[in-house]
Amino acid sequence: MRVCEWRELGRVRYGDALRLQRELVEKRKQGAIPDQLLLLEHPHVITLGRNGRLQNLLAAPEVLERAGIEFFHTDRGGDITYHGPGQVVGYPILDLREWRRDVVAYVRALEQVIIEALAQFGLRGERVEGRTGVWIDGRKIAAIGVHVSRWVTSHGFAFNVSTDLNYFRYIVPCGLAAPVTSMWELGARAELREVHAALVAAFSRVFECEMIGPVIPAEQVK
Amino acid sequence: MIDVVMPQMGESIVEGTVTRWLKKPGDRVERDEALFEISTDKVDTEIPSPAAGTLAEILVPEGQTVPINTVVARIDETGAARAPSAAVEEAAAAPPAEQPAAPPTPAVPAAPEAAAAAPAAAAVEDLQAAAEAVGPLSPLVRKMLREHNLDPRLIKGTGAGGRITKQDVEAYLAARAREAAAPPPPPAAEAPPPPSTRAEAAAAPPAAAPPPAVAAPPPAAEVTPVARAEAPKVRVEPMSIMRQRIAEHMVLSKRTSAHVTTIHRVDMTRVARMRERYKAEVQQRYGFSLTYLPFITRAAAQALRAYPLLNASIDGTNIVYHNEINIGIAVALDNGLIVPVIRNADEKSVIGLQRAIADLAARARSRQLKPDEVHGGTFSITNFGSYGSLTGTPIINQPQVAILGVGVVEKAPVVVDDDKIAIRSVCLLSLTFDHRLIDGALADQFMQKIKSVLENWSEEVL
Incomplete structure (x- = not known):
């Protein structure tokens, strides 16, 4: 069975997470490490994908700065999005050659992971044709944006658990004028760590791999 | 073309x-x-x-x-x-x-x-x-x-x-x-x-x-x-994945925390007597040997109760106090190490701790730990004394803020009351703490608490 290491990184600034991903992608390409699933939170940040339109940012950069929100242009697919405390961000670094060489199947699988994790908390996530992500009653609960280089993935999904949804008012999420929601707003007041556990279990089922971890805190002692 | x-x-x-x-x-x-x-x-x-x-x-x-x-x-x-x-x-x-x-x-x-x-x-x-x-x-x-x-x-x-x-x-x-x-x-x-x-x-x-x-x-x-x-002068081989992980995490920890180490000498004579008294019976009744480590772990758990900042972690500019005392015990593997966690260590007796330590170490070496057993630690102990080290300056296990290093317990001449020299069982305990959160005075109070529990050990083992 393929192995996937998972890590809980806590709250990580977007730029730092980007650097870590690049490092891991390089190692993954060299076959130096197995597949990885990074689970983390970002401090308030708004990111714009390569194909994003800046008009979907509704606030001037100075306004963001005053509100303590960072802004990044990034190399993932998708349009504009917000990350912040209470949102589980998942960055799988997978070599798709060992799974399926199919980026669309990959995105559908990420949706499946989130749908199965939501089910653990009694919520029914859905797909909406032509609108990648996971939705509940017409509101988006998880966004997806991926980058692939030589079949190795980076970026991934952003899943609102207890996110302060007010921050989405600075943007048109994913360029869609559709509302967003969170698990807490829907009455499922889960802790991030419980959600991590549900995601890891679902990831293992959907990608048919053995999850090893969390690997970060285990081995740092003299 | x-x-x-x-x-x-x-x-x-x-x-x-x-x-x-x-x-x-x-x-x-x-x-x-x-x-x-x-x-x-x-x-x-x-x-x-x-x-x-x-x-x-x-x-x-x-x-x-x-x-x-x-x-x-x-x-x-x-x-x-x-x-x-x-x-x-x-x-x-x-x-x-x-x-x-x-x-x-x-x-x-x-x-x-x-x-x-x-x-x-x-x-x-x-x-x-x-x-x-x-x-x-x-x-x-x-x-x-x-x-x-x-x-x-x-x-x-x-x-x-x-x-x-x-x-x-x-x-x-x-x-x-x-x-x-x-x-x-x-x-x-x-x-x-x-x-x-x-x-x-x-x-x-x-x-x-x-x-x-x-x-x-x-x-x-x-x-x-x-x-x-022409015999080759070097041999090159790739690091194991675990080795790479360890390397990565050690450097990450050094980069993250402001490491300071303080060393305290502890008279283990009372604990040594206690251990001598019950060693054979514990071995016979439970099938594992009684070491110094559960005594030190128990003392550390009590000190963590008394000084909760040592059981905390840092999240941005917030201090996260952990209500559970989950102590990680570093276990050396063939070519690496892992830190399985004893949950709610403060609720366990010396025997309970010894059992947990023996069990986790055995399963760590046979690679049978479950993921949640190496996770969620709030403080760590590393026992390099078992390899003869007098003392050391361990690296903090992120995102924790302190780690206790246990040196070898040895008999040594010690100046006791009335300026007499006596032979006592002595051990050096070192604490590496994150100076971002913990100042030296607090670290030393914490160590004095551990020292006091161990030197005045009164709890029965069985």
Whole structure:
């Protein structure tokens, strides 16, 4: 069975997470490490994908700065999005050659992971044709944006658990004028760590791999 | 001219959008270097160049969506090869992927390696010529052709537009192996069998950084006469994944925390007597030996109750106090270490702690820990005294803020009350703490609490 290491990184600034991903992608390409699933939170940040339109940012950069929100242009697919405390961000670094060489199947699988994790908390996530992500009653609960280089993935999904949804008012999420929601707003007041556990279990089922971890805190002692 | 086509990034995908050209017409491009980016659904993909040469023309501009296998650009290979400077560049960039001269391989295997490299180099030239006859080849297929020294014109392509796919090469190799069953095996037979997906990932490094494993020199046995004359001065082997993880985390911790270590001497005589008294009975009744570690762990748990800042972690500019006292115990493995966690350590007796320590250590060594058993620690203890160390300055186990190091318990002459010298069991305990959160005074109070519990040990073991 393929192995996937998972890590809980806590709250990580977007730029730092980007650097870590690049490092891991390089190692993954060299076959130096197995597949990885990074689970983390970002401090308030708004990111714009390569194909994003800046008009979907509704606030001037100075306004963001005053509100303590960072802004990044990034190399993932998708349009504009917000990350912040209470949102589980998942960055799988997978070599798709060992799974399926199919980026669309990959995105559908990420949706499946989130749908199965939501089910653990009694919520029914859905797909909406032509609108990648996971939705509940017409509101988006998880966004997806991926980058692939030589079949190795980076970026991934952003899943609102207890996110302060007010921050989405600075943007048109994913360029869609559709509302967003969170698990807490829907009455499922889960802790991030419980959600991590549900995601890891679902990831293992959907990608048919053995999850090893969390690997970060285990081995740092003299 | 080599055609660059819109690749198919999945079964159901019929078209793709060019989002960005990373090269301009006239730019030099290496084989496998990222050439352009495409977008399908919510996925952005970098597409590597199928060949080295000059980007001759771009046929599909940024922002345009085209069906898969549409030619989006052309690369002029020959032009590049004719230009002397470019040829030098290419020689420097491409062949080393197969022939890593740079890594410190000893001189010994040079001869067989050079012999192996010669046909490969020839095949590269063939490939350039043959590519024009059979159309574009993917980087993977090129690599396979080179590895097995095959002429692509002999292989029937079944891919889009008659392109040769990986499966085609594998089928060809399998057929050839069947034909050549009786006579001496072709050179390809020595190469690994058609790569499994796992092996393929390991064997397909980017051209710039070939791991030594890929082109490992042949076993020394084949070159014994030379080997004896010039024994290699070094041996290079890749780190295990666990080793890499440990390295990464140690440096991460050093970068994260402001490490300070304080060392306290503790008189363990009372604990030593207690241990002597119950050792045999514990062994008989529970089947494990009684060590000093559960006493120290118990004292540490009590001190953590008294000084909760030592049981905290840092989140940005917040202090996170953990209500549970979960103590990680570092366990040395054959070539690494792991820190399984005793949950709610403050609720356990000395016997309960000893049982947990023995159980976690045994399962750590047989690699049978469950993920949640190495997770959620709020403080750590490392017992280097068991290897004879007097004291040490351990590295904090992130995101914790302190770690206790236990030195060896030894009998030593100690000046006791009334200026007499007595023989006592003594141990040095060291605490590395994160000065971002904990000041020296607090760290030392914490240590004095541990010292006081141990020196005045009164709790019965059984």
